[in-house]
Amino acid sequence: MIRRNKLVSIMSASVLGILLIFASSACSEEESKGPVILIEQDWNGNTVTTALAKLILEEEMGYTVETKFAPADSAQMFEGLASGEMHWVCCNWPSFSAALLEEYADTGKVTRQGPVGIKGTSHMYVPRYVIEGDSERGIDAMAPDLKSYADLNKYKDLFATADTRPKGRFLDFTPGWDYRNEERLEALGVDFEVVFTGSEAASFAELDAAHKRGEPIILVVWTPHWAPVKYDLVAIDLPAHSDCYPVTEKFDCGYAVDDVKKLTWPGLKEDMPKAYEFLENFQITNDQQTSMVITKTDESKTDAEAARLWKDANEHIWKTWIP
Secondary structure: OHHHHHHHHHHHHHHHHHHHHHHHHHHHHHHOOOOEEEEEOOOHHHHHHHHHHHHHHHHOOOOOEEEEEOOOOOHHHHHHHHHOOOOEEEEEOHHHOHHHHHHHHOOOOOEEEEEEEEEEEEEEEEEHHHHHOEHHHOEOOOOOOOOEHHHHHHHHHHHOOOOOOOOEEEEEOOHHHOOOHHHHHHHOOOOEEEEEOOOHHHHHHHHHHHHHHOOOOOEEEEEOOOHHHHOOEEEOEOOOOOOOOOOOOOOOOOOOOEEEEEEEOOOHHHHOHHHHHHHHHOOOOHHHHHHHHHHHHHOOOOHHHHHHHHHHHOHHHHHHHOO
């Protein structure tokens, strides 16, 4: 009888142990509901797209979500993903971070999660009235023969300012975005000085002011972006992108066409598998991202407000992302 009681006690202890293991596992699963740490960068397309992912993770999947800032395609961003300080970025442009992708993604320190659905590139733009004029606004054509980079030197005085003359003035965002326009213009033989505004907002504030006054301006803009449509910009022809930077240290060509990618912290898949699967399924097109950015900029909405309006109108799309 004593032995039987001992056996029962042993069996009871074993069952209790198993139950505690299951309970512990359940607690672990509960704890894995966050925080998911999403990366915000210094451009509107990223911030509205990140806001959309955040809304769905929080409201539809019950995750706690935080955002942390890292400059676009920077060493800080890659180090944050490798260390687990940051978990996911929606929009990596491979042509702007080839060396960092080799260092972090090719070695497994950061996980490539696949395309986000955006095809991105950049162009040198001028407002249409610079080339064609605008009779309704009383603006005469200023550079009627301007079609390609080879025509720019003919009009360099038109685009010059007191600070750049005798060179023309070419507007760029920030050196940290690695457009390498100084090298590109020099390699193409274009006698213009690159002037950095410091941010997306500053560049488009200057474009807006020039457009209202009907003044000449030339600048780089990436697509997808709202500005070429809003300001009726015309792209200047450049040589096709081939074997130039970043593949080689040659810059005599146009901008790369990027299949924009998602990147993650390697531990996310194990720690929060459902969140990982949702982010892996997350897809957005050029037009969808642009529509959210236009809502933000034209209607003075926050990123979260613009993302919510899109979410409310497109349940049939985002529901397919949730595992």
